[in-house]
Amino acid sequence: MSWEKWQNIDRRIIYLLVTLVLIIPIFKPMGLPITVQKDLTGLFYDRFDKIPAGSIVYFDAAYSPAQDAEITPMVKALFKQCMKNGVKIVVGGQFETGVPFINIALTQVAAETKAKYGEDYVEIGYKPGGVATVRVMINDFWEGAKSTDFYGDSFNTLPLMQKVKKFDEKAFAAIVIFESGSPGMETWYTYTPKIPLYKASVMVEVSGSLPYLKSGQLKGVLPGMRGAAEYEKLIKAPGAATKLMDAQSAAHLLVILLLVVGNVGYLMSTRRGKA
Amino acid sequence: MTVITPTMSTWLGVIFTLFAFSFLYKENPFYRFAEHTLVAMQAAYTAVLEYYNYVKPAVQQDILKGGRTWLxxxxxxxxxxxxxxxxxxxxxxxxxxxxxxxxxxxxxxxxTPRPFLVQIRDSFTQIKDVNSFLFVLFLLCTLTYFIFTISHGSKVVRYGAISGRWIMMITFGYMFGNTVQGRFSLLLGRFLFLLKDAFHLVK
Structure with missing residues (x-):
């Protein structure tokens, strides 16, 4: 047997295998158990759930369309939790492409939860200018956001916005950033350090966030699709992430199998070379 | 006037998803077309969005109504x-x-310096349990690996640096694992779009 072949499987065969192990569980879910990570998702839920009714939370859409599959389940789960607890939401975005995607997600979930636009939540949309704009919003939210929401309507017509004059800890009980890259959480822990910051992040970003969680600069980290599935379990509202976790698990088993195959091939070919 | 209906939007999504996936086989003009369209669309979208969401309201409110002509x-x-x-x-x-x-x-x-200084301070002052202690220990070991101004002859420095190297390797493995999971999530998102939204094969 040629052990070298084990190390050099055609990448197209691997793509085909990955496609199969991802698609089959979507049709035939295995119902694998989802355990909640206490130090990440559990911690996020416990702290976020304590935000009192009537408080206002700021959602920041700092993600691009490619990350929609990971982020949208988290957006929906957190929105449902806020509406259930009577927490109001102001939605902005540091990524211009994240704003329409969070709008689609919120429009769907607002219909389910019967949330009223303008009273329970407001979308202010993307505001260009980076930290310069944020700085203006800290002193005068309306001025920085140009008093205009995502739909082009004036803040004067939106009751919730009458309670938001400055971007400070008096107006906002928390900031939740849905992040897939930069600019991201550094905007908030740098310029609004007094407002508790929560991060719902793509998996790639999680390891870099943990020192911030340890130091207390982040109050919670929600790790990717797995975190979304765990959160759906905690709020008792299974959604898209729960549905896709079987496929995730199957794909990871395949990766482990391929790692073993490649390494066995390497070890055997090395041993034969020595002999 | 609605130029693109939801059905058209879905089918455009299907076509461009398949164009992008075609790169997995090999480089081809369909993939290139999808890639260039995405870049052009984002540039155009950003320009229009910034005009309507910021420039226009700023001119109307601040200059025309507010009289701040110096702007x-x-x-x-x-x-x-x-x-x-x-x-x-x-x-x-x-x-x-x-x-x-x-x-x-x-x-x-x-x-910018403040958050990093806060992080360093809080890493050392919040030692409450075994995990916190290990965090500080691993931090010091990793830093030791990058100290080149003193000799690695002493056992403390040498073993500290070796441990730091191992800790970094384990961390990179963890980061790689997270990245793989994230990439699978993106792929799953596309599959779900094709199977559910486009072809209605799953609920």
Whole structure:
């Protein structure tokens, strides 16, 4: 047997295998158990759930369309939790492409939860200018956001916005950033350090966030699709992430199998070379 | 007037998803077309969004209604960026660039160090349990690996540096695992779009 072949499987065969192990569980879910990570998702839920009714939370859409599959389940789960607890939401975005995607997600979930636009939540949309704009919003939210929401309507017509004059800890009980890259959480822990910051992040970003969680600069980290599935379990509202976790698990088993195959091939070919 | 209906939007999504996936087989014109369309679309979208969501309200509220006519000067300075396309006037584009860079550097120097200093301080002062202690220990070991100004002859420094190397390797493995999981999530998102939204094969 040629052990070298084990190390050099055609990448197209691997793509085909990955496609199969991802698609089959979507049709035939295995119902694998989802355990909640206490130090990440559990911690996020416990702290976020304590935000009192009537408080206002700021959602920041700092993600691009490619990350929609990971982020949208988290957006929906957190929105449902806020509406259930009577927490109001102001939605902005540091990524211009994240704003329409969070709008689609919120429009769907607002219909389910019967949330009223303008009273329970407001979308202010993307505001260009980076930290310069944020700085203006800290002193005068309306001025920085140009008093205009995502739909082009004036803040004067939106009751919730009458309670938001400055971007400070008096107006906002928390900031939740849905992040897939930069600019991201550094905007908030740098310029609004007094407002508790929560991060719902793509998996790639999680390891870099943990020192911030340890130091207390982040109050919670929600790790990717797995975190979304765990959160759906905690709020008792299974959604898209729960549905896709079987496929995730199957794909990871395949990766482990391929790692073993490649390494066995390497070890055997090395041993034969020595002999 | 709605130019693209939801059905058309879905089918465009299907076509462009398949164009993008075709790269997995090999480089081809369909993939290139999808890639270039995405870049062009994002540029166009951003320009239109910024105009309607920020520039237009700013001009209407601040200049026309608010009477802050001095803001026109900022617009003029901003427009100087475009002089870079004219060889004889391109030197004028240095003005907005220098203002932006100066503002950015000054602002960052004033604000950026604080979060890192807070993080370093809190890493050492919040040792409450075994995990916190290990965190600080691993931090010191990793830092030791990068100390080149003193000899690695002593056992403390040598073993500290070796441990730091192992800790970094384990961390990189963890990061790689997270990345793989994230990439699978993106792929699953596309599959779900194709199977559920486009072809209605799953609920």
């Amino acid at each position: 026109i000067l900022a617009i003029v300075v901003g427009l100087l960026y475009y002089t870079m396309f004219h060889p004889k006037l391109s030197w004028l584009s240095r003005f907005p660039v220098s203002i932006a860079v100066g503002y950015g550097v000054g602002y960052n120097l004033a604000y």
